[in-house]
Amino acid sequence: MRRNSRSRGKLRLLLQNWSSPALFGVCGWLMSPTVASHADLAALLAGLDQGRENWRMVLTNSPAGSIHQAELTFADPVVTGTIAAGAGMVLPDGRKVAFMAKEKGHEASPDEDRVNRPLKKGRVVAVEKMQPPKDFSAGSILQRTRLLFQPSLDLKDRSAFVKPKIKGKEIQIATNFYKKEPPRLDRGVSPMLAGLVTNTKADVLATAYAPAAPDYARQSPFDSILTDKADDGRFVPQIGPRDHAWAASILPPSVFSAAEQQCLASGIYFEARGETVKGQAAVAQVILNRVRNPAYPKTICGVVYQNEDWRNRCQFSFACDNIKDRVNSQYHWRIAREVAMAVTAGKIWFPQVGSATHYHAVYVRPKWAKTMEKVGRIGLHVFYRTYGGGWS
Known part of the structure; x- marks a missing residue:
């Protein structure tokens, strides 16, 4: 019995401690709106309802050099109220913002008043027209024929026929016009x-x-x-x-x-x-x-x-x-x-051997070698030819 009475007392104390905060929380939840308030200027004037995106909308300056005036377009003039002609607002820094309907009408101010003429200046880079030389056109000579009868003493940008210096270079010049083919190996030998x-x-x-057939292109x-x-x-x-x-x-x-x-x-x-x-x-x-x-x-x-x-x-x-x-x-x-x-x-x-009729190995020294003319060496053999062309 004592244990049951103690548990009931604890439960009562717990309910008394949490009842007041729970009651205030439910009341606050019922009083809070489901859509964010139109606390920003864009939502207040334009009647926009974009939920959490409203707080990101701000008014910004026009790009540098722009002559467009600041304006704020109303999405639905019927809901937000009638827009009077010339209505607008003045910002704290003194700038003016005009209120416009969704369908913009004709501008009342003429272009002469809206365009900022004093800020206009001349070209930064000068532009010159490219023209061909005087008295000359592509495909015609025009007045250049007078140079044939009245040559000018000014030698600037002039050409003349000079006799080419080709003496002694005839073969070199002729070979430049013919492709030199690499030597071909003889197919008749191994x-x-x-x-x-x-x-x-x-x-x-x-x-x-012997060729397989006669070559009549070279021999009749x-x-x-x-x-x-x-x-x-x-x-x-x-x-x-x-x-x-x-x-x-x-x-x-x-x-x-x-x-x-x-x-x-x-x-x-x-x-x-x-x-x-x-x-x-x-x-x-x-x-x-x-x-x-x-x-x-x-x-x-x-x-x-x-x-x-x-x-x-x-x-x-x-x-x-x-x-x-x-x-x-x-x-x-x-x-x-x-x-x-x-x-x-x-x-x-x-040709290195030529008319040689004698040879010996490099590791021997025959006596007859002194009586003959040495013509060269190939491998381990030295070759000689006689002075008189006979036996020795």
Whole structure:
């Protein structure tokens, strides 16, 4: 019983403490409006009802330089009241704001009174009219013909015909009008020899480089029966001023036989297979120079195996060293055969070697080297030519 009476007393005390604040809160909630009051000037005069956006509306000054007068347009004149003509209000700073209806009528003041004339000034930047030169127009000469009969002494902005200075520059000027094409590689030889080709036209007897069909654009089909030259189409080396005359002679047709090419390839393989392709071609040129030289045998095999029965005293050491010649590298043998045919056909001719008939390795010092003229070195071989053009 005591516990029930105590709980009832606490509940009574709690209701007495919160009853008064709750009553005042409900009364305040009932008295507060649901829409914000039109406390601002725009809502009071224009009759606008935009709720919470009303407090953001203010009157601002016109942009700088504007001549537009300050005005306030009423959205609905019927609701807000009749707007008398010329009605307005004066702001605390002295500015005037006119009251206007939604549909603006004609301005009563003329433009002469509303436009601010005293503030107008002249142009800030001067504008000039661009005109062509005097007595001249595009497409006509007009009075310029008088200069042909009465030349002026004023040399300013004048032109004259000057004789060009092209003497000694004819070739340079002519080549400027033609595109120089890069050198083309000879497709008739293997890629390993293409960079060494010095002659695009091979000997006519070299069937390996014979064209598939005659080129009638460069050669007439009747040249084969009307020609007077028996050796037309044969390769003739272009010798230098210090080379011997016999170097420009034509090789006998027998050099293109299989036996002769076998001997030349053997000389290249056993003498220079360790050299570059250029070094091998230089050795082949020396062998063929001896065939052209009247002091040596007239065949390639005769030159390569000359004095082969003299031990270690023959022209090419592999021919008289009493060692059986065996081809152990088919790759180098194929290169030697291709080099042999290319040099024989005249596709490769080195002016650096020229009419040289002798050579030796750089690691030997033969006695005969002092009696000959040194022409150059390719790889590990030094090349010589005789002074008199004969045997030595």
